[in-house]
Amino acid sequence: MRKMRLVSYFCRILIFCTLYPIFSVQALDKAQVGVGQSLNIKSWKTDSGSSVFFVNSQRLPMIDVMLDIDAGSRWDPSGLExxxxxxxxxxxKGHHSDGKIISEEEIGEFFVRNSIIRSVSTSRDKASISIRFLNEPEVIQKLGRFLQNVLSKPEFNESILARQKRRSLLALRESLTRPQQLALRNLWDKMYPDHPYGRSVTEQSLGNVSREEVQTFFRKFWTPERMTFSIVGDIEDRELESFLGNITNFQSKNSFSKFEEKLERQENFNYKKILPPVIFPLAETLMIDHPAEQSHIWIGAPMLARHQIEDIFPFFVANxxxxxxxxxxRLTSEVREKRGLSYSVFSGFSLLKQKGPFFIGLQTGKQNTTVALKVVQETLTDFVNNGPDELELEKAKTGLIGGFALKLDSNKKVLMNLSQIAYYGLPLDYLDNWVxxxxxxxxxxxxxxxRTYFVFENMQTVIVGN
Known part of the structure; x- marks a missing residue:
């Protein structure tokens, strides 16, 4: 029976994936979201205090939900990264429902049986759960009740936690063999020496995580008022309100009643209510030996927070x-085309709740490390001191505007943009006015x-492989 359900599920997914490009192409007419079109974002609060942001889209008979929780790694206590x-x-991996435990296998079967696609991720700012499902009333009702139990009554099984920690440990050890991961890990540490953004998971910190710590973190941060729902799809407002009301109709502290008295008495000073401001350390260069054939060079510094939209748009153009x-x-022209020092060189930035970093990355032959680094620094210095010329400015704006429609050409992409607006508190007309x-x-x-944000005395450099 289980095999038959799996076959049925994958057949439905195959049909959907086959037809999806057709739906997407047909959706890109003037009546749908595009350049100059309003997303018509609706927002409200649930009775439990969760924030909701909704875009009604009838492109597909599907509903996409992104649940962002203010429970990212920046809240990890020191020593528990x-x-x-x-x-x-x-x-x-397991939760309680009607007096019994729903196992990891049963959870998987529920998603297969109802053709629901889900994923979970964690970043520095937030934890995120992405769910895609058919807009069938029966599926919507079942999923609402199911997610309420997942979010309010997780089991946190001891043996499964041990398994997850082993997997994380193996992934950590593997990542530390890769020069780019080594460089990025150390760059974040240099850019944010006294801030949680700069801390990385270690073997010791994984070993320190106990079931009680997992429960404590969940109780403190996975609460309805810290949750933001972004929804894109074909569903009526009233039905959506009922769906979300079912999910958030809980108080997470009720999940662990037998631990409640102990945990309420316990004063855990590791958990901060307010994070420290981002400071700007003096520039340093860290060189790490590695047997890789090339040097991996990364340069970066904290610069902009996601909500600083007045400066973000000029920054988009500058980058x-x-x-x-x-x-x-400019970097590709100077480093690759004129001198052949690197196959790929690029710049970018990560916009976070607090000041996120700007960075430059490249790989070059070990014998060219000093020369390549000098060319990058000279190119950056010239650009900061003199700015762009008119031709560069117009090309940049044309390129950015020309690519904007691709940011909204599917429900999934609309959802990702809506999630940014919702979680980071951007204006509801942010995308409407983007162009x-x-x-x-x-x-x-x-x-x-x-000139405001690029302070060379704060730029950190990490070289792996020299």
Whole structure:
């Protein structure tokens, strides 16, 4: 019977994947979301305090949900790095329902039986659960009740936790053999020496995670008021409100009643209510030996938070010109095309709740490390001091605007953008005005953000493989 359900599930997925490109192409007419079209985002709060952001889309008979929880790794207590990720990874490994335990296998069967696709991830800022399902009333009702139990009554089985910790340990050891991962790990540490953004999971921190710590973290951070729901799909408002009401109709502390008295008495000073501000350490260069054939060079510094939208749009343009556009960017021209020092060189930035980093990355032959680093530094210095010329500015704005429609050409992409608006508190018309905001960026705007945020005394450099 189980095999038959699996075959049925994968057949439905195959049909959906076959037809999806047709639906997507047909959806890109003027009546649908696109350049100059409004997303018409609706927002409200559930009775339990969760935030909801909804875009009604009838492109497909599907509903996409992104649940973002303010429970990312920045809340990991010192010495327990990796805890947030383990908590999120344990949620679909077993929970309580009607006096019995629903096992990991039964959870998997529920998703297969109802043709539901789900994934879980953890970043520095948040934990995220992504779910895609058919807009069938029966499926919606079942899923609402099911998720309420998952989010309110997880079991956190001791043996499964031990298995997850072993898997995380093996993944950590493997990652530490790769030069790029070594470089990024150390770059974050250098950029954020006194902030949780800079901490990374270690073998010791994984070993320190106990079932009680998992339960404590869950109780403190996986609460309805810390949850943000982003939804894109074909569903009526009233039905959606009922669905979300079912999911969030709980208080997480009720999940562990037999531990409650002990945990309420316990004062755990490891858990912070307010995170420290991002400081700007003085520039350093860290060199790490590695047997790789090439040197992996990374340069970076904290710069912008996600909510600083007045400066983000000029920054988009500046990054596009410097190294964010690939061929045609200044870094590619100077490092690859003129000197042949690297196959790939790029720039980018990560926008976070607090000041996220700007970075430059490249690989080069070990014998070229010093020369390549000098060329990158000179290119960056010239760009910061003098800004772009008019041709670069217009090409950058044209390129960014030309690619904007691709950000919204599927429900999944709309969901990812909606999730950014919802979780980071961006204006509801952020995407509606995106093209106009890029088009209005001037040369002086770019110069202003370059001179404001690029402080060379704070730029960190990590070289692995030298």
């Amino acid at each position: 990796g805890l947030a990720s383990l908590v999120a990874g344990m949620l679909f 596009y010109i410097l190294g964010g556009s690939g061929f045609g960017s 106009d905001r890029i088009a209005s960026v001037t040369k002086e705007d770019v110069k202003r953000v370059l």
